[in-house]
Amino acid sequence: MADSTAPQSRSRDLDKLLLRPGNLVGPNFDPGTEMRDDLQQYARVLVVGAGGLGCELLKDLALSGFRNLDVIDMDRIEVTNLNRQFLFRLEDVGKPKAEVAAKRVMERVAGVNIVPHFCRIEDKDIEFYSDFNIIALGLDSIEARSYINAVACSFLEYDSDDNPQEETIKPMVDGGTEGFKGHARVIMPGVTPCFECTIWLFPPQVKFPLCTLAETPRTAAHCIEYAHLIKWDEVHSGNAFDPDNPEHMKWVYDEAVKRAELFGILGVTYSLTQGVVKNIIPAIASTNAIISAACALETLKIASGCSKTLSNYLTYNGVEGVHSKVTEFVKDKDCLVCGPGILIELDTSVTLQKFMDMLEENPKLLLSKASITHHGKNLYMQAPPVLEEMTRSNLCVPLYELMGRVPKDILHATGTINNDNKKTSGLRKLRIVFKGIDGVTDMDMAGGA
Numbered sequence: 001m002a003d004s005t006a007p008q009s010r011s012r013d014l015d016k017l018l019l020r021p022g023n024l025v026g027p028n029f030d031p032g033t034e035m036r037d038d039l040q041q042y043a044r045v046l047v048v049g050a051g052g053l054g055c056e057l058l059k060d061l062a063l064s065g066f067r068n069l070d071v072i073d074m075d076r077i078e079v080t081n082l083n084r085q086f087l088f089r090l091e092d093v094g095k096p097k098a099e100v101a102a103k104r105v106m107e108r109v110a111g112v113n114i115v116p117h118f119c120r121i122e123d124k125d126i127e128f129y130s131d132f133n134i135i136a137l138g139l140d141s142i143e144a145r146s147y148i149n150a151v152a153c154s155f156l157e158y159d160s161d162d163n164p165q166e167e168t169i170k171p172m173v174d175g176g177t178e179g180f181k182g183h184a185r186v187i188m189p190g191v192t193p194c195f196e197c198t199i200w201l202f203p204p205q206v207k208f209p210l211c212t213l214a215e216t217p218r219t220a221a222h223c224i225e226y227a228h229l230i231k232w233d234e235v236h237s238g239n240a241f242d243p244d245n246p247e248h249m250k251w252v253y254d255e256a257v258k259r260a261e262l263f264g265i266l267g268v269t270y271s272l273t274q275g276v277v278k279n280i281i282p283a284i285a286s287t288n289a290i291i292s293a294a295c296a297l298e299t300l301k302i303a304s305g306c307s308k309t310l311s312n313y314l315t316y317n318g319v320e321g322v323h324s325k326v327t328e329f330v331k332d333k334d335c336l337v338c339g340p341g342i343l344i345e346l347d348t349s350v351t352l353q354k355f356m357d358m359l360e361e362n363p364k365l366l367l368s369k370a371s372i373t374h375h376g377k378n379l380y381m382q383a384p385p386v387l388e389e390m391t392r393s394n395l396c397v398p399l400y401e402l403m404g405r406v407p408k409d410i411l412h413a414t415g416t417i418n419n420d421n422k423k424t425s426g427l428r429k430l431r432i433v434f435k436g437i438d439g440v441t442d443m444d445m446a447g448g449a
Contacts, residue, residue: 011036014065017306026305035304040067040111043303046132047071048121048148050097052283053138053175055087056292058101061136062109064300070132072117072124073098075244080271084285121147129170130155134299137174138292142202145174149187149195150337154410156189158340158431164190171302175295177287180318184294184310186302192312193331194338220260220267224276227255243278252277290316341410341429348400348434352380355399359413367428370415374403382415400434407437 018036021029029035045066047057050073061069077085077092077100087104088097098116106114117124121144129135129151139145152170159165172187174195187194212218213226232241232252242248253273260268294314301309310326317323333339342364346355352372359367372379379394379402381387394402403409411430416423 011065017300018065018304022307024307026301026308029305031306036065039065039300039304042068043134044068044070044132045299045303046129046135047138048135048144049073049138049140050101050116051075051081051138051140052084052285052288053140053177053292054097055085055101056288057136057138057175057295058105058114059087059109060292060296061299062105062112062114064296066299066303067112069102069112069114070117071098071102071114072119072121073101074118074120080274084283084288086285126151126154133171134302135170135172136295136299137172138295139174139176142199145195146199148172152187153189153194153338156338158190158343160343162340162343164340173295173298173302175291177283177291180284180287182287182291182316184291184298184314184316186298186310186312188309189338190340191331193329194335196337197332197335198313198329217259217263217265220256220265220269220272221276223259223263223265223268224252224256224273226259227252228277231255231259249274249277284318287316287318290318336412336429339429341431343431343433345433345435346399348398348437350399351396352399352402353395356380356395359415365413365428366418367413367415368418370413373412373414374409379411399432400437403432406434408433 015036018039019031019033021031025031043066045061045068047054047061047069048071050058050071054071054073058069058071073096075097077088077095077097079090079093081097082088082090082093085097087101092100096116096118098118102114102116106112129148135148135152137145137148139148149172152172155168155170157165157168169188169190172189173184174187175184176182186192210230213222214230217223217226228241232255241252250270253268253270256268256273260266294310294316298310301307311328313327313329315325315327331338342362344358344362350358356370356372359365359370369382371381371383378387378391379399380391403411409432411432413428413430414425416425
């Protein structure tokens with residue numbers, strides 16, 4: 001008879017997923033202890049963000065069998081974080097979120113190793129991100145999501161038939177919360193929609209007319225934005241406002257209180273001032289926990305193949321009762337971030353001017369008056385005149401040299417597209433391959449060199 005007092009294995013629930021076959025498993029799933037051990041030993045996951053959602057993600061991933069985790073966050077802990085970011089304590093205020101979060105999870109979950117990175121996501125080079133099997137996002141910024149999405153999609157390569165090469169796909173699991181609402185999504189670049197494919201899902205930020213702020217404020221938010229956008233510049237001309245500087249934020253709060261008293265408006269608080277200035281949406285701890293659980297489960301599915309992944313966008317609404325829904329969005333085949341782009345094969349001697357002439361003659365492009373960029377660097381700009389003059393000397397330089405003598409890479413071209421005698425502005429993603437470099441084989445050409 002089994003001893004009912006024997007301690008339960010910490011991986012008991014995980015074993016039910018990884019040690020047994022099932023009807024919904026992935027094609028490469030091989031159940032057994034080796035699968036579980038490989039997950040613990042080799043899988044590397046990067047958690048981006050160590051706020052309310054990031055804290056939950058670190059905890060959930062550590063308890064789901066992942067032992068090699070990294071977390072990156074540029075923020076320090078504030079008192080206002082303590083009501084929902086459960087890994088932090090009062091004595092941690094002022095310390096880096098990433099470092100404290102990593103320390104607390106390692107104290108509670110034996111065997112897990114979490115490497116913290118207290119810096120901006122842009123401070124890490126591309127190679128840093130290439131070391132991870134999966135990237136899990138716990139961010140509250142559209143700009144940060146776009147950046148990580150572009151990084152992950154930069155590893156993606158397509159074959160000559162414009163099919164994504166599986167070994168170059170960098171999976172992402174993205175979570176987000178807003179009050180009692182949240183979402184979890186799986187992004188497989190080249191297969192499912194990337195963040196840019198569905199950027200329209202994010203509504204534009206609310207902006208107040210300056211005339212309302214200056215003349216007829218009606219809400220506490222109007223008073224705060226008046227102090228932030230108008231009064232600050234009047235008093236601190238030439239000194240930029242820093243939303244992360246407590247003294248700057250306190251000044252805006254004090255001025256907003258004065259403004260509210262003048263117009264008989266109630267409700268200006270320091271926390272509301274932070275929320276309005278930083279565009280912070282009130283966070284609910286339970287929403288973070290629910291969305292994190294969904295993200296952690298999808299990360300486990302991707303890493304192990306123990307079940308089919310989400311297809312591909314889960315929404316949660318807990319405002320009135322509980323409502324959840326899964327929507328399968330479709331990838332934008334012309335997406336400039338995750339799409340294959342137009343394949344062009346060139347000789348290393350082709351100059352930038354010759355390349356631009358080819359774009360105009362290419363039947364797939366018909367792109368005239370092109371401006372060319374390479375990883376954000378302007379190779380040639382048609383306008384404004386000062387940039388045109390600065391980049392004009394590049395026209396006679398071989399494109400191979402301008403692109404750093406790499407065998408293949410991505411360019412972006414912006415210009416006028418001539419289609420059926422109609423001229424429209426457009427941007428095109430171009431996959432450039434130089435012939436005869438480092439074993440690059442002949443490929444179908446989109447325009448010929």
